[in-house]
Amino acid sequence: MNEITVFLKNHPYITTIWIILFFSIIFLWTRNLFYKIKNISIFKAINLFNKDKAIFLDIRSKQNFALEHIVNSINIEERDFNKEKIEKLKKYKNKYIIIISYNGNESFKIARKLKKLNFPLILILENGIKGWLENHFPTTKTKNN
Numbered sequence: 001m002n003e004i005t006v007f008l009k010n011h012p013y014i015t016t017i018w019i020i021l022f023f024s025i026i027f028l029w030t031r032n033l034f035y036k037i038k039n040i041s042i043f044k045a046i047n048l049f050n051k052d053k054a055i056f057l058d059i060r061s062k063q064n065f066a067l068e069h070i071v072n073s074i075n076i077e078e079r080d081f082n083k084e085k086i087e088k089l090k091k092y093k094n095k096y097i098i099i100i101s102y103n104g105n106e107s108f109k110i111a112r113k114l115k116k117l118n119f120p121l122i123l124i125l126e127n128g129i130k131g132w133l134e135n136h137f138p139t140t141k142t143k144n145n
Contacts, residue, residue, distance in 0.1 A: 037111045039126040042135055045098050048123075054096035057089070059110050060129065064102070066142040070132065073100065081110055086117060096121040104128040 008015045040048075048054035056073035058065050065075040076085045078101070089097070097119060099107040107124040114122050125132070133139065 031108075037108065037115060038123055039104065040098065040123045041126050042132055042137065045123070045125055046137075048096045048098065052096055054098055054123075055092045056098050056100055056125075057110075058100045058129070059107065060100070060102055068133070068139040068141060069129070070100065071138065071140050078106060078110060081113065086114075089114070089119070093119055094121070096123060098123045098125050100125045100132075101128045103130045 045054070045056075049056065056070045058069050058073045058075045059078040059081070060069075060075070061077055062075060065073075069075065074089075076088075097114065099111050099114075099122065101107045104124060104127050107128070111122045111124055127134070129139075
């Protein structure tokens with residue numbers, strides 16, 4: 001134990017980084033626990049889509065969505081998420097809504113908004129579209145008119 005305290009005193013930068021990382025992990029864990037928003041794997045998302053008719057909500061830009069997206073997904077850009085767009089989602093209120101971003105990190109903000117609006121079945125696709133593509137799952141493109 002004495003060696004640990006000596007190490008911590010001799011390496012204040014490393015100690016500070018470890019403390020920040022520790023509290024960041026605790027914060028993220030409790031935030032997800034408090035909002036009851038779960039990250040789900042690609043396989044669980046596919047299962048929900050096939051069995052429970054889940055909805056994929058892609059929050060990436062229209063340009064990125066047009067290049068490649070999951071079949072039958074809905075695109076509402078994160079920056080355009082307003083009352084008008086939320087009204088379009090009301091018909092899916094009792095279905096699972098799986099939020100997709102590029103790597104999964106950007107989805108929490110939208111998931112939290114939907115939870116506050118009493119959407120009960122909100123999930124986040126783990127690793128986002130990046131993980132989907134890395135696992136070689138199919139995507140489609142939006143055709144130009």
